[in-house]
Amino acid sequence: MTFLKPELKLTRRSLMAGVAASVVVSPMVISSQRARAADDQLIVASFGGGWAASMTEAFHKPFTEATGIKVVVTDGADLAKAKAQVHAGNIEWDIVELATGWLSAGARENLWEKIDPTIVDTSDAVPGTQHENAIGHCTYSSGLAWNAAKFADGKHPTDWQGFWDVKAFPGRRGLLTRVTSNLEFALMADGVDPKKLYPLDVERAFKSLDKIKPHVTNWIGAMPQTVSLLQNNECDFVSSAAGRIFIAKKQGIPLGYSNEGVLIETGRVAVLKGTKKRDLAMKHLAFMMRPDRQAHFATLTGYPPVKLEGIRLMSPELKSQSPDPASPKNALNDEFWWEPNLLALTKRFKEWQLV
Amino acid sequence: MAIFLAPLWSVLRQSLFDPNFTLNGYSEIIESHLFIKILYNTLQISLTAAFVTLIVGYPIAYHLSRQSPRRRALLLILVMLPFWTSILVKSYAFMVILGQDGIINTVLYSVGLPKIQLLYNRTGVIIGTVHFLVPFVLFPIMTSLLGQNPDLARAAQIMGASRLRIFLRITLPLSLPGVAAGGLLALVQTFGFFITTALLGGRGDLMMANLIDLYTREILNWNLASAVAVTLLALSGGIIFALGRVRGGMSAFGQAA
């Protein structure tokens, strides 16, 4: 018995860590707050973490101050759960933050209320960011990052052609282990016009990936690793996310991020189908489209506004750090192209990785 | 009873109905090179990791079994400490230790040896996995070491056998059931692993559990996810059964339990 007790304890501990493990690679983020339906409050399902804090700061708190309507941010925004709520007719969330792919997948399942144009003004926005089922309130991008302490300007690639050019820019390369965005990068590297990526030429993309494959020393499983790999000199050039780099730079980690050749995606929110507070939710979405709010959000996160007026409100310094969606060197992600292709291409990408 | 059966039943049903009866999930698995390769990978990583774990774990278990109960309890606390650290920060810690500019490579470099790549390849996966698994194998091995009749070794000693000979001829063979049980526990655990491979592995390091996670949450194809899960289940079931055939295998597990 003396050692039996610790034994069991430890077995269980190990089990847990194993389970815990499984969550990490999946895109889910959580912030916790008690949510209870009340007439004068909205429930927003969020990704949590620093993101939720910034959303609250820039949008939810000022909304409550302006209207008296309480906004409860709840954890675990999740497409499967949204689907379960709509199908069971048991609506718990009013507003849902959307990860890439959810707008299209959810639209297929009819999970989103139509945006009410009489309440929400989506005009004067970056083209391609608005949809009948969701507003876009910011843009974010994935692109090329490097250790700025190690590589002076001119010594590192600034676009995907440079990333692919191992002779001009020798160094260890890292890419995320997912098919989305890697195909786009491969096509841009191969000289496809970033504004004409879709429909993706899949064959050409994989051929292009073949060329860089031997030089990729790190296949990165989780986004935070992109920063720690650069920070600890494990890797020289990686694909990362602008917002991730923005936060790390704020903490004094010397990183560079190119505003060229980035893949721009839209940060969206939608109203869950069947909510009893549809109008109230639309009112909040309208508030989130305010240029000043979006500009504030940008100062917190580095994610630029979608409202052109909001972009004009950004400080010149912040603007210089933000990729320009209008630049001919940058691409806009089309999740509606990805939606029907994701399963097959994910499989193909994993197969490609294994060979 | 129901709470044990229901979840597994759900997996089985989901793997066969979508919503009508279908074998698509399974035929997808059988026909796909991807699954065959990943299955091969999974077995390779799991077996290597379990083996290395036993090599690393046995001396610790042996050492523990020779301690007084009180010292043993204290040492066990040490052994269990790693479990309290989230794998997220642990993967960062591994980078500090094993990275190209890490502690080990810095030492190697300073004594004039070449640096070695210990992370983001199969070695990284094995190191991370073994680190996690060692405590699992300690207990079964320790149980069978402690359960041995000390008179046997003493008798051999009196008859003039060397310590090494005693270990090889008496202690080790008698502890094999514990080794088998520990190996089994380690092996089955690794089937469920994938964060370690995702965080510390290289390009080719993909395991079955990675696929289950991917299909469950990112692609929402529960039919396929369930079929992979059932395959994994059958695999571990088969190994447990095979081990049960080995003399004493299962009883050792019971004993460990």
Next chain:
Amino acid sequence: MGYVFLILPTLIVVPLSFNAGTELSFPPTSFSLAQYRTYFFESNWWEATVLSFWVGIATMMLSLVLGVPAAYALVRADFPGKKILTLFLLSPILVPVIVVALGVYLYFASIGIKGVALPIVLGHTLIAMPFVVITAMAGMQNVDRNLEVASQIMGAGRLLIFYKVTLPLLRPAIVAGALFSFLISFDEVVIAYFVGRAGFSTLPVKMFGSIQWEISPVIAAISTLLTLLSLGVCLLVAATAKDE
């Protein structure tokens, strides 16, 4: 050597937790308790801990209520299929955890998301109970059967014997089982995430929550605190073990 291998990462993590800022950095560039402050006072970390605590208590209760009698029956009673039932009860340990998690997820999806913390507790009980059964069975081996027989001769009913004789003798094993089931639940993340609903994120779920963008150094602080806690708990267990 083996010990060093096991402990080294923890030794790295502890200093990580005393660094200020929102990024992990080694060696630490500053000494601060900022991460601990964040844990105790910000972003609902503490609230998540409290939730985990209660779910853990509930899981512990349920696992004990179900597991201890099951263990008793398995050790004392003789019936056909006993071995198979034993293996079956212990099966969640042998099944890859990801499969269990998927099963629990699909099961609760199929019956619709009902209740609040209940699904998490049920899921956790599923994986915690085998440990209670094992500890209780092991403890049962140490209970002298003659004591039960003696009570029976003196006219006590089976139930009375179980409550008055067996249970008190099993106390150490039950305490250990209780501890394990609590800690299993306190640490579990996949089931808690899958079946949990709005407003119910347990500590581990919250810890893995923001991983998409950042590995918050708060997690290093939590790991450090949990390490200390486990040291305490283990010393406690070691101390009670001496009493036997």
